[in-house]
Amino acid sequence: MNSNREQLIREFRDKEYRDSFVAEHIYGRLPLKIRALRDAHDLSQKDLGDKIGVAQTWVSKLEDPNYGKLTLTTLLRLASAFDVGIEIDFVPFSKVLDDALGLTPESWEVASFAEDVGIENRGAQLPAHRVPGSRFLRGVGCPRQVRLRTQSAVPCRIPRISLRQRYFYPSVGAVKA
Numbered sequence: 362m363n364s365n366r367e368q369l370i371r372e373f374r375d376k377e378y379r380d381s382f383v384a385e386h387i388y389g390r391l392p393l394k395i396r397a398l399r400d401a402h403d404l405s406q407k408d409l410g411d412k413i414g415v416a417q418t419w420v421s422k423l424e425d426p427n428y429g430k431l432t433l434t435t436l437l438r439l440a441s442a443f444d445v446g447i448e449i450d451f452v453p454f455s456k457v458l459d460d461a462l463g464l465t466p467e468s469w470e471v472a473s474f475a476e477d478v479g480i481e482n483r484g485a486q487l488p489a490h491r492v493p494g495s496r497f498l499r500g501v502g503c504p505r506q507v508r509l510r511t512q513s514a515v516p517c518r519i520p521r522i523s524l525r526q527r528y529f530y531p532s533v534g535a536v537k538a
Contacts, residue, residue: 369458379454386461389426391436396424397469398443412442444473 372378399409406420422428423435440447
C-alpha cells in the first residue's frame with residue numbers, strides 16, 4: 362500500500378473526517394468536471410446556461426467548488442446538455458478512496474452518447490420480454506427468477522408507477538398489469 366492510501370485509511374477511522382472527505386470529493390470534483398465538460402463541448406458559460414435554462418451567473422456558481430448547492434435536478438439537466446449519463450449511488454468508503462486516489466487527466470473526459478464507442482460493445486442486450494429498469498421496481502406479482510434478474514419467459518406484472526418513472530422508462534408505463 363502506498364503512504365497516501367495508508368494515511369487516508371488511518372484518517373478514515375474518524376467518522377467526521379470520513380463525512381467531510383466524501384462531501385469534499387463530491388463538491389470539489391463535480392464543479393471541475395462540469396467545467397471540463399463545458400470546455401470539451403466548446404460552450405461558453407452563457408451557452409451552457411441557455412441549454413439548461415439558467416443564467417450565466419448560475420453556471421459560474423455551478424463551476425465553483427465552494428458553492429456546494431448542486432441539486433439532483435440541476436445535475437440531470439447538465440447530463441442532458443452534455444448528452445452523458447450520470448451515476449449517483451451509495452458506495453463503500455474503499456471505492457471513494459480508490460476514486461479519489463485514482464484521478465488522472467483522463468478522469469475528466471466523458472464521451473457523449475454519440476462518441477461512446479463502448480455503448481455497442483459492452484454487455485448483452487435485454488431480451489425483448491424484459492422491461493428496462495424493472496429490477497428497480499418492487500416485484501409485486503413477479504416470478505422469483507425475474508426479481509433475481511434471471512431470464513424468464515413470463516414478464517412480471519409491473520406495479521403502479523409514478524410519472525417520473527414513466528418518463529425514464531416509457532415501456533414500463535405501456536405494460537398492462
